[in-house]
Amino acid sequence: MNLDRLSELRKNKNWSLQDTADRLGIAKSTYAGYESGYRRPSFEALIMLADLFGTSCDDLLGRHYEKKMELTEQGNTKLTVDQRELTEKEISGAVAFIRVTRQMEEEQAL
Amino acid sequence: MNLDRLSELRKNKNWSLQDTADRLGIAKSTYAGYESGYRRPSFEALIMLADLFGTSCDDLLGRHYEKKMELTEQGNTKLTVDQRELTEKEISGAVAFIRVTRQMEEEQAL
DNA sequence: GTTTAAAGTACGCAATTAGCGAATTACATA
């Protein structure tokens, strides 16, 4: 298992290996090792990488973990519409809307 | 950084260290090391742990990673209402509902 | 209270591996 996404993420930012290593506070050869698959980061380094590139550890590890999330309990996730965060009121409104929609679907099916 | 959640997750399932190690195909002392913080899993083992306990690697690593997610682009996340997965139609309906709500709020503010 | 089996903890050893620096190679651009 290699960290295949690293190279892509770094290039999207137009950073050299040295740039990236400097931001992480590690040696260039160390970071280069992560990208090439020659070495692996410690957990601390993995988390620094995820923070730096704004993604999840699961993503870096290539784990496509599918999650179910109840609309009323989003935990750490902030939902947006048109890039604007949803308020509590908007969420409960949307939930009510969906329930009504379903109700109508069911009645129509009879 | 220790994997503090492991013990909790295991106990929720009422498994012994041996049970858990068997499910993972590793030695009891190895798994016990993960819980105690004496040893750390490899990435492969970390992913097995996340799979076994049905959670994310970020969660196991204690990384509370806050994510913004556009309602129309949920990626790996399946949204539910009343435990039932949202359809495309329900999502676009909810988005339309939210836009209208916002529109009305704005007009009211004038 | 004693016995016994399972659960949990701790550690030595062998083998592997991370991280670094240094050296080498590739790639621009003047």
Add this chain to the structure above:
DNA sequence: TATGTAATTCGCTAATTGCGTACTTTAAAC
């Protein structure tokens, strides 16, 4: 071609993993 930056590779050392084994604790049965 010359020159500076980027990328790759590798030897060395220190640190770490995973396992087996042994030890301690817990709890249930008698």
